[in-house]
Amino acid sequence: MLSMMLPLFILLWGIAYLYSQYFINAAFDRSLIRRTYALADRVEVLQGQVQVDLPVAARELLVFDQEDLLFHSITNPEGKVIEGEQDMPPLPAKRGIRPGQLIVYDGTKDGERVRVAAFGLSLKGTSATGTALVQVGETLSHRSAMADRATLAIVIPMLLMTLTAAAAIAYGVGRGLEPLSRLRDRLSARQAFDLSPVPLEGTPAELRPFLDEINSLLQRLSEAVDAQSRFVADAAHQLRTPIAGIRAQAEAALASARHEDAHHALARIAQSTRTMGELVQKLLILARVDAAENTLRLSLLDGVKVVRVVAREWAPQALAQGVEIGFETKDPEARVMGDEQLLREMLANLIDNALRYGGTRITLTVCNSASGVTWQVTDNGPGIAEHERGAVFAPFHRLSGSVDGAGLGLTIVQRIAQLHGATVSLAAGEAGTGLAVTVRFPSAPA
């Protein structure tokens, strides 16, 4: 702001300086001219000879000044100086001065800049002929001191005014933009799926039409997203029955197939329909999670209890596969704000992964610390290489070698975590083997 105003200020200062110089010069020139005429009045002609009658008091007035050096001279028509200075700064016009003409000009005298008024005094009507030259000059100290003072008198209030204006503008603009930057902070803190309207209270009236537009856009967007996830849910629901039908038929045919080729083909059909059924099931869950966003009611849960119950539920299935599920916590209680159904779904997906890809042991850990509650599902399987960890959250992303899954499990886990304001991170398990999935909840209100 100031950098923009500085050149402008210098320009104004220059104009002020030139203006004051002009008016001060005019005033000083007028006084110089007056003295020239007064001196010309003293010129008389006696028997054809030009003479000057200058009383002492008048001479003193002509030469005395506190600051400037004053000087004068009178030259007769023959070009001889009959009074005052011998070496006056020469007239600017080469052809001299016409009778009755008065000019004021700049010159130098003894190396100093001076200003001189010259008057051509016509001697017509006297016993002499031609024109006498009357000159009065002065140095410029007084003028430039006056010009400096006048410039300062203009510039200092102007500078103060400029600085005050700049400060006022900077303050005003800063204050005016404050609601906007608050709004920006609020918007940038939002989760990607948060399409709730921007609150209007505390925003200036000028911003209202703009915010109304944004809110109406968000409203339309959220309706479109809802419609889309409803469609996916409906489609998944509709697919479920025919897929189950095909699978049942394929399994029935498989049981009675005699020919080896037919047996083989039917086995593949049965396997594919099972996978397809799981995919549709996962799509349905994902669509439900998306739809839950707008109706989500988080309640205060005991995070220890939720995890313990889920671990117990999965134990028989794990045991059947030769996998041991352990539950560990040091804390008797861990408060979490959440939706129990969704959180159980999240854990189910993590345990399902650990059973499918992990090793022989799964550990569920709950930890309650000052920064919030964390849940951890650890297995001792092959784990996920560090460079793959970011990618596995993307829908339909499976690592090479995993043939079974639909690739939606971790996507569902992450969406549910986001709905709870929680984060999911992957790391190597204990002793650097296996996978440890950590869900970090924000601290719940006391």
Ligand SMILES: Nc1ncnc2c1ncn2[C@@H]1O[C@H](COP(=O)(O)OP(=O)(O)OP(=O)(O)O)[C@@H](O)[C@H]1O
């Ligand atoms: N505990 C784990 N150990 C090793 N690899 C894992 C583990 N969990 C997930 N992965 C890898 O991450 C990929 C993505 O997992 P995700 O749960 O999203 O999909 P999926 O298990 O393949 O399919 P879905 O869960 O939808 O049936 C998996 O295909 C698997 O390769």
Ligand SMILES: [Mg+2]
């Ligand atoms: Mg999975």
